[in-house]
Amino acid sequence: MRIDLHTHSTASDGTDGPARLVRAAARAGLDVVALTDHDTTSGWDEAAAALPPGLRLVRGMEMSCTGRGEDGAPVAVHLLAYLFDPQDPVFVAELERLRGERVSRIRAMGTRMAEDGLPIDVDAVLVQAGPAAGRPHLARALVEAGVVPTVSDAFTELLSPRGRYYVPKADTPLVDAVKLVTAAGGVPVVAHARARARGRLLALDQIEELAELGLGGVEADHPDHSEEDARTMKDLARGLGLIVTGSSDYHGDNKDVMLGRFTTAPEAYEALVDRASGVEVIAG
Ligand code: AMP
Ligand code: ZN
Ligand code: FE
Ligand code: FE
DSSP states (O other): OOEEOOBOOTTTTOSSOHHHHHHHHHHTTOSEEEEOOBTOOTTHHHHHHTOOTTOEEEEEEEEEEEEEBTTSSEEEEEEEEESOOTTOHHHHHHHHHHHHHHHHHHHHHHHHHHHTTOOOOHHHHHHHHOTTOOHHHHHHHHHHTTSSSSHHHHIIIIISTTSTTOOOOOOEEHHHHHHHHHHTTOEEEEOOTTOGGGSSOBOHHHHHHHHHHTOOEEEEEOTTSOHHHHHHHHHHHHHHTOEEEEOOOBOGGGSSOOTTSSOOOHHHHHHHHHHOOSSOOEEO
16 A cells, blocks of 8 residues: 655645646555645545545645744644544634735735845735645746746745745644644644754654644654654654654645655554544545
């Protein structure tokens, strides 16, 4: 069984539509794929309707959170959420707030760029991006305008927290997010906790605290983790009784990573499904 539990579609900052993504997942030889767009479930129905025979769909999301950094200061953390009830009213309200933050922050970043004379039409970027707008949408616009050669250059030169145009957004406190996902019947899993290229790192002792509040697992095998990082996460998970996942974090053409680049063990997948009570896995 080949299981990839972290992918993005055009519902957030991937470049494949949800239908195209599940077809690509089947072609890549996957047996299970999770759709985990940032702060939205809007791709779920299209992915489910297009599911090829033999492929299973885990409906999920990647939530934008704020945790405690190794230095004690707040740090951006991504929390994967699997198989939760997408109609849970408290959770729905928080996700709407998060998407509002996304749109106003991309508007603020794009406006700063335009004021500086960069050829960015922020209204057009937002129309194209939709409600889960993110920095990769600005990055693509910068590439298309010829400002930078690649999406990843846009990040290093302009969009990173150290860059000139960065505007922060108010994400969900990680502790609250774990409780919200759990209360909606879902399984929360901390994503790529050692991805140091993205900036400062989460304090690992916060993961211990979250384990007592309902955290289900941690992502260990991931393109932004070294082998040592993955081992660190696996050792931590073993000590705390957490599920270990592996995934590609596929973003279509926005990143240089193929579907199934890293995968999750079948036993870990079964444990995750057993723990969830929001929605079912869909079989194609
Ligand atoms: P945002 O959600 O707007 O804060 O943008 C963060 C997203 O940008 C991440 O989830 C990644 O998908 C993407 N990203 C972050 N750093 C890079 C990078 N160096 N190159 C390409 N994409 C990146
Ligand atoms: Zn993304
Ligand atoms: Fe992420
Ligand atoms: Fe992701």
